[in-house]
Amino acid sequence: MVARASRGLSGRVRVPGDKSISHRALMIGALAVGETRIAGLLEGEDVLATAHAMAALGAHIERTADGIWHVDGVGVGGFSQPAGPLDFGNSGTGARLCLGLVATTPIAATFTGDASLQTRPMARVTAPLEQMGARFSGTNGDRLPLLVTGARAAVPIAYELPVASAQVKSAILLAALNTPGRTTVVEPVATRDHTERMLKAFGAALEVAEEGGGRRIAVTGFAELKPQPVTVPADPSSAAFPLVAALITEGSEIVLENVLLNPTRRGLVDTLIEMGGDIEIANERQSGGEPVGDLVVRSSRLRGVRVPAERAPSMIDEYPVLAVAAACAEGRTEMAGLAELRVKESDRLAAVAAGLRANGVTVEAGEDSLVVEGMGTPPGGGVVETHMDHRIAMAFLVLGLAARAPVTVDDGTMIATSFPAFTDLMTGLGARLGEPRDAA
Structure with a gap:
């Protein structure tokens, strides 16, 4: 061009619509019990890849003629074994956050993506998720494709992020939803907080405290998420x-x-x-x-x-x-x-x-x-x-x-x-x- x-x-x-919020609306809607209606969803390839992944994991997802997306969720811990690999295309956000969703669900799923996504490191996300009980294996080190085996008995952790990353933080918080007890993430510098805001709106047991220039976020597992209408801003x-x-x-x-x-x-x-x-x-x-x-x-x-x-x-x-x-x-x-x-x-x-x-x-x-x-x-x-x-x-x-x-x-x-x-x-x-x- x-x-x-x-x-x-x-x-x-x-x-x-905002890509970060669009990804999270689909994922958290898929974890709620009942129907979440999403207006203004970004309909780019990255977000559509997330929608396909949520459907492959068992959520019912439909877009109606008025542009509203309807997500009928399966509840926390309710994902089912996908029939094939979960392909996230070029979306690092979709892949990394979904690693957290699957990490504490007792299923196995292969994560893959396009040539660009397969060159990008996943270790910053997989390291804390392994502490929670998930297992990751692949032929390309910490790169996709990765076989993810979710924990059958997930373990809560207290984790301080080595670098500021909203994706790593969000993956841990999503994994914590299906983990007994209290999981804590400390971020040294405050990063985008869309996951925290949306989890609270859906009824998660989540607490946020300012700490220095960053935050301490704690999630208590097994709270039932209730569907909410979401309007995605620009x-x-x-x-x-x-x-x-x-x-x-x-x-x-x-x-x-x-x-x-x-x-x-x-x-x-x-x-x-x-x-x-x-x-x-x-x-x-x-x-x-x-x-x-x-x-x-x-x-x-x-x-x-x-x-x-x-x-x-x-x-x-x-x-x-x-x-x-x-x-x-x-x-x-x-x-x-x-x-x-x-x-x-x-x-x-x-x-x-x-x-x-x-x-x-x-x-x-x-x-x-x-x-x-x-x-x-x-x-x-x-x-x-x-x-x-x-x-x-x-x-x-x-x-x-x-x-x-x-x-x-x-x-x-x-x-x-x-x-x-x-x-x-x-x-x-x-x-x-x-x-x-x-x-x-």
């Missing part, structure tokens, strides 16, 4: 792309509706405001226990800033597009605490650095850091290797809207994993992007 210099983006849009990670596009494209003003503003997810918005971004938060409100609002975004002259490492958990998926904003700013932007980027759908830290260099931007990449020298208007003209990573593809298409020469990404097909309507939404706002034969 190719993106060309654009100006004057305008319109009022709603990006797809995904801030998806909103990040039109948000940055409007800031760096001259003469733009757009409104992004119903965006999730959970404090553990708004790091990008806070950082862009620090960089001088004209972002107004309107109509703030609560929806399903989550704070949401509308973002009014106008083109702005951005300046480089230092982004503290402790902010990384609140915006880890947004660093590729933040790096694009930094390239279009004046001055140096320094980002730290980025080690997690190296184990995402690709080594995102390396992919971002290579993509910026290919488009004439000076960048320094460390083991867990990135420094971008802003140029106001980057040269562009490069071809970016996406490494099958949807966020790399979308981030560099955004760069092309503000660069002097077109920016090409080698593959845009995987964008459908998280943002199926990305091209239509962006071109509807006025962005010039498409396949090479269309872009001119």
